[in-house]
Amino acid sequence: MEGGGAFEQWKQQCLNKLDGSRKGSVDGGVAHAVSLLNSSERYFTTSSCSGRVILIDQVSDCTAVQKQNCSWLFVTHEKCRREDVAAALETSSGDAVFKFEPCVLHVQCRMLEDAQLLHSVAINSGFRNSGVTVGKKGKIIMAVRSTHCLEVPLSHRGRVLVSEEYIDFLVGAANNKMEENLKRIERFYNCLRAALEPEQDNTSRLTDERTEVKPVYRRRRKRTEQDSAESDCAVRNRSEHDQEEDLDCELTLFT
Template sequence: MAAFQQRKAQRLARADTSRKGGLDERAAPVVQLLNGRARFCTTSSCAGRLLLAQGSAADINSCEIQKKDCTWLMVTHETCVKDDVMTALEKATGDVVLKFEPFVLHVLCQELQDAQLLHSVAIDSGFRNSGITVGRGGKIMMAVRSTHCLEVPLCHKGKLMVSEEYIEFLIHVANRKMEENMRRIDRFYKRLELALRTAASANNSPSEERENCSVYVRRRKRKTIREQGVDTSAKEHNEELGPEDDAESKLDIFAEITI
């Protein structure tokens, strides 16, 4: 536990090296909710975005994602309009793609059960590409991801390869995906808040301890009765032990007979 807290403190003390240099407004409540709990530490996040990304002419034929030489002609974490896209495309000199990238969140978890709780909430909220990884050093990472992405080439070597009508259609599709992304984030936050509160209540509740103590006392009574050789009627026995204990007693008797 101490090692996790030290790792969390070091992680949160690092400077934000993302292009934006800070949290996305829509992702901030989820990040703050998790970092406010001792068992979680967020390592990266993005609320989801629509962007026009420009790379070199060779990038469009590559199977690998090229980030080093990538330029963003336009980026927004909200829905967009056709004029914004067309204005950005006027600056194109290479290969340009229109992308929608949904909400993503990476969380360092103290124990596997913590990651499993997050995973369950993420799946129920619509982030069905979420997963858990465990590193060799025991580092447990939970990734919240979705599958409703979009990536469409628009320009090649600065030349627009599609019609404006098609671009308008793509923007409509991308905006619908962004709206769904926003709904999923809100749903994830609400369900996560409830799950964390429920888990905290369960950990602090003494009911399980009392139940275990009660079972122990009843079993001690049965053992004492056997050792003292007290002969009780079936009625008295049932009154003493109750329905569940009577069933256990019958199983004990059966075991003694078979032995």
């Protein structure tokens, strides 16, 4: 009970807080999967991304790719065009890196068995880098992740290092990965929906049974009370003649 109560509290707090992402809302490509997870009593999402193509500009003397040391030159959650990437690359003043990042979901699970089910769904859908972590406070987080990433440096200290032909090739490769990424999201959604159908069917069946049992019970009870009343009324309304006949029968038996 305590664990379930804590989970419900965490879920309510997470879903009620403001979206802290750069976009400020759930990506359209993964919104249906996020909605399905959050509608289940066993899960809720703590963060999500449908996948993206980005061009970031790192500080030249920074060896680690960190958000605080990077400026975002271009980003899209759909397929990109070479013209847009090339135009963004011209604004680079540091070390520009072109990246494709596949879909990622972080999902908090009620129980470890729920995390195992979700992990199986993710692996079977192509998200083979997925994993489960358990925090000190008992929070069970399932990360739905894939491995088909792409990361290529394109400039150094503002000087472009590649040709337009290579940029065109790179954009094509990223778009192919985005297409495969969206297919995996659909597989994940369909597999998850199939896995949660027994839970939804049981809930629906219990609701229907509760709705049907009450009228049946009332009708039976009503008939029972009516039959009892009719029986009592029949006894009270027996004529004296009938009672005399009964008495005569009794007397005859003992004659």
